[in-house]
Amino acid sequence: MSVRRLCLAMLSEGDATGYEIRKEATSGCFSYFEDASYGSIYPALAKLEKEGLVTMREEKQPGKPARKVYSITQTGRDALLDMLREDLPPDIYRSPFLLVAMSAEQVGGKAIRRAIDLQIEQTRHKLQQLSELKSRITDKPLNRGILWGINYGIDCMIQKIGYLEANRAELEAIADGDGNGSQPQAAAPVQTPQAAE
Amino acid sequence: MSVRRLCLAMLSEGDATGYEIRKEATSGCFSYFEDASYGSIYPALAKLEKEGLVTMREEKQPGKPARKVYSITQTGRDALLDMLREDLPPDIYRSPFLLVAMSAEQVGGKAIRRAIDLQIEQTRHKLQQLSELKSRITDKPLNRGILWGINYGIDCMIQKIGYLEANRAELEAIADGDGNGSQPQAAAPVQTPQAAE
DNA sequence: CTGACCATGTAACCCGTTACATGATTCT
DNA sequence: AGAATCATGTAACGGGTTACATGGTCAG
Numbered sequence: 001m002s003v004r005r006l007c008l009a010m011l012s013e014g015d016a017t018g019y020e021i022r023k024e025a026t027s028g029c030f031s032y033f034e035d036a037s038y039g040s041i042y043p044a045l046a047k048l049e050k051e052g053l054v055t056m057r058e059e060k061q062p063g064k065p066a067r068k069v070y071s072i073t074q075t076g077r078d079a080l081l082d083m084l085r086e087d088l089p090p091d092i093y094r095s096p097f098l099l100v101a102m103s104a105e106q107v108g109g110k111a112i113r114r115a116i117d118l119q120i121e122q123t124r125h126k127l128q129q130l131s132e133l134k135s136r137i138t139d140k141p142l143n144r145g146i147l148w149g150i151n152y153g154i155d156c157m158i159q160k161i162g163y164l165e166a167n168r169a170e171l172e173a174i175a176d177g178d179g180n181g182s183q184p185q186a187a188a189p190v191q192t193p194q195a196a197e
Numbered sequence: 198m199s200v201r202r203l204c205l206a207m208l209s210e211g212d213a214t215g216y217e218i219r220k221e222a223t224s225g226c227f228s229y230f231e232d233a234s235y236g237s238i239y240p241a242l243a244k245l246e247k248e249g250l251v252t253m254r255e256e257k258q259p260g261k262p263a264r265k266v267y268s269i270t271q272t273g274r275d276a277l278l279d280m281l282r283e284d285l286p287p288d289i290y291r292s293p294f295l296l297v298a299m300s301a302e303q304v305g306g307k308a309i310r311r312a313i314d315l316q317i318e319q320t321r322h323k324l325q326q327l328s329e330l331k332s333r334i335t336d337k338p339l340n341r342g343i344l345w346g347i348n349y350g351i352d353c354m355i356q357k358i359g360y361l362e363a364n365r366a367e368l369e370a371i372a373d374g375d376g377n378g379s380q381p382q383a384a385a386p387v388q389t390p391q392a393a394e
Numbered sequence: 395c396t397g398a399c400c401a402t403g404t405a406a407c408c409c410g411t412t413a414c415a416t417g418a419t420t421c422t
Numbered sequence: 423a424g425a426a427t428c429a430t431g432t433a434a435c436g437g438g439t440t441a442c443a444t445g446g447t448c449a450g
Contacts, residue, residue: 002291003410009296012303019429029299033292040410042431064418065429077303084297085308090319092291094199095230098349099206100281102226104342106209106274111282122287144371145301152295152360159356163349174341200438216401237438239403260446262401 001083003036003044008080011054011072013143018042018068027129029146032153033091045070053079104175112175116168120161127157198280200233200241205277208251208269210340215239215265224326226343229350230288242267250276301372309372313365317358324354 010021010030018041025036045068048054053076059067072080100107100115107115134150207218207227215238222233242265245251250273256264269277297304297312304312331347 001409002293005293005296009300012300017429018431019427030296033290033295035289035291037411038429038431039412039433046431061429062418065416065431067429080300081303084300084304088293088297088312088315091294091316092232092289093230094232094289096199096202096285097288098230098346099202099227100285101349102340102342102346103206103209103277103281104345105340106278107281115285118285119288143299143302145299145368148301148364148368148371149295149299152298152364155360156353156357160353163352167345167349171342171345174345198437214401215403216399234439235401235403236405236440243403258401258446262403262445264401 002034003040004048005080005083006030006034006036007041007044007048007070008053008072008076008083011070012077012080013146015069015071017070018045021045029133029150032126032130032149048076052076101171104171105177107175109172109176112172116164116171120164123157123161123164127154127161130154130157199231200237201245202277202280203227203231203233204238204241204245204267205250205269205273205280208267209274209277210343212266212268214267215242218242226330226347229323229327229347229354245273249273298368301368302374304372306369306373309369313361313368317361320354320358320361324351324358327351327354 006025007021010016010024016024018038022036022038022041024030025034025041045054045056049056049070052073054070054072056068056070059069061067097115097119100112104112130150130153134147134154137147137150203222204218207213207221213221215235219233219235219238221227222231222238242251242253246253246267249270251267251269253265253267256266258264294312294316297309301309327347327350331344331351334344334347
């Protein structure tokens with residue numbers, strides 16, 4: 001049900017081909033919290049068309065396979081709204097990195113350093129993607145909800161990077177097997193103003 | 198491969214039954230970034246035993262089905278280390294909530310408010326779980342890597358709640374369809390010191 | 395007595411990924 | 423020349439969830 005939802009949501013912002021939807025999902029506005037491969041998108045679009053939630057027109061281009069441009073229908077819009085208003089499965093976060101971090105003592109300093117480096121690098125990469133996207137759409141007459149979402153993602157990633165940089169030393173010490181007990185117990189958060197609750 | 202890894206990681210902290218592993222995955226230390234159901238755990242444990250990565254002993258209890266307590270073997274420990282050191286698929290975040298948020302204009306204020314409330318509530322709930330867990334293990338001779346991971350999760354959730362509370366008004370305004378152009382463009386982050394990069 | 399918790403397991407199903415199949419065009 | 427981008431699609435496979443099957447204990 002998730003790829004369906006994603007396709008409808010994207011088409012509600014404008015017509016697109018399966019190829020374009022995949023690109024958006026992988027590196028566009030939605031890439032922070034969604035992803036999908038061709039193998040799921042193409043069948044989903046075909047089914048949505050069969051059900052009348054989207055329509056398709058073929059744009060022939062010499063040499064290349066014809067582009068199949070999909071448009072959402074009113075029925076599709078209604079169905080999307082229903083999905084968005086009714087069922088909201090909770091967010092999901094899966095982190096192999098944290099599993100490694102929690103096993104720091106066993107894994108050792110070298111692997112931990114590599115894992116942290118990778119983690120920061122990946123986060124930086126996504127952050128940059130989103131930042132570019134943002135600068136490209138800011139002040140255009142584009143959907144302001146999307147801008148809000150992008151800002152949310154950017155904030156999360158900045159915070160994440162900051163936390164990792166501020167606290168990596170402690171984790172590395174654990175991984176290196178320092179016998180001491182002088183850990184900065186609360187793991188001194190990057191910043192701690194009032195922050196909720 | 199993920200449930201295998203999870204089972205081994207948990208067993209490396211101490212013996213456990215399938216039931217206990219599931220509980221930990223759902224509401225324990227690992228629950229912030231992992232999850233698994235019986236339907237995947239029991240078969241995984243059986244297979245791990247067949248492969249010699251864990252051993253099992255049955256503890257009979259009158260009336261109840263015998264507890265099957267699993268222990269990790271040295272081979273299992275080695276295999277776990279290999280997994281943790283070598284392959285590290287990137288973290289995954291999936292957020293139906295953000296899809297709704299990005300569709301704010303279509304979805305409308307009422308639904309947005311509900312979605313935000315739910316999101317905050319769920320995050321608060323998880324935060325409380327982790328906080329309790331933390332206070333229960335702090336200063337015990339327990340794995341300090343795990344404590345680090347818990348602190349990481351706690352920080353992320355506090356920050357998330359703070360961001361949602363600070364910026365919900367803006368999203369609600371978008372959803373309510375205010376025609377104005379006086380948005381707090383940068384969506385005033387809860388705090389913005391230097392923060393990385 | 396009802397619901398939550400303990401405790402195990404299987405089978406059907408779902409949703410998605412990976413790999414394959416095909417092929418032109420444009421950038422380096 | 424080789425890689426990347428455009429462009430569609432299918433089939434095999436995988437990993438997990440949900441629902442089912444079973445049943446005792448304990449607290450409210």
